[in-house]
Amino acid sequence: MKLNIIKACALGVLAIGMYEGCKPEKFDGNGLTSTDLKASFTVTPVASKANYYVLNADTKGVLGVKWDLGDGAAIGKPTDTVFFPDAGKYTVTLTAIGKGGETKTASQDVNVATSDPSAGNLVLGSNMAASDDAFWNHITISNGVTFAIDNGKMVAKGGNYGHAGIWQAINVVAGRKYQIDMNVDGSGASDTWFEVYFGTKQPVNGSDYSDGGARLAINTWTGCGKTPFNGKLSAIQCAGSGNVVTAAATGKMYLLIKSGGNNLGLTGIEFTKVTLRGVQ
Missing domain, CATH: 2.60.40.10 (Immunoglobulins)
Incomplete structure (x- = not known):
């Protein structure tokens, strides 16, 4: 009887030891992450x-x-x-x-406090807040496409081979170079163009515009804009002669952004943060 009690006690001690041995150790951190990391x-x-x-x-x-x-x-x-x-x-x-x-x-x-006199953005209403629409002139070249500000973006919507745009006059200095860009996004369009011009002729409602040629363009026939896109127009575009323009004379030039086509996509083509800056 006494021998059985001793065996039972020995087994109990062994079981407790095995249990304690299997318990996970406690660590302050696992050594794989920073304990003193801070963003300051x-x-x-x-x-x-x-x-x-x-x-x-x-x-x-x-x-x-x-x-x-x-x-x-x-x-x-x-x-x-x-x-x-x-x-x-x-x-x-x-x-x-x-x-x-x-x-x-x-x-x-x-x-x-102040904009840089050389590199500051010359575009007014560039961030497309609701009140910024006052800085832009709207033109309809043919019915079917509209431009309107929605939630901080100017949105070109529609299709049926309509054609519309917005523009504003910019004061420039002869011989100086200016660079154009903007943030643009869309859900993907078909048979559609989105073009940016910077010319010397003032746009007229009801008339197409081509002065100076397209500088930046999304064109589904050329190969961009068919699938969802989001980023700088200068990085997404696949047509146009380039986004740097040299002013031939001191005075006004006209920044025109226009779009048209069969189907501008479910969400349309949205753009904001339109910039036109002097460059060296």
């Missing part, structure tokens, strides 16, 4: 260089950084110099990347 940065104006700012990220526990100036995050350097050509408030967001792909973010607002 400073913004400092560059002395004697208006509209330039130095972004300096805290690098403790940081393996990489992404900076977002409001137009999409991109890999950058922990210390970087950025340029804001236009007056306004910009939200700068830092994404700090640590071990194991762990990320943390932080944001700061940067208030730019």
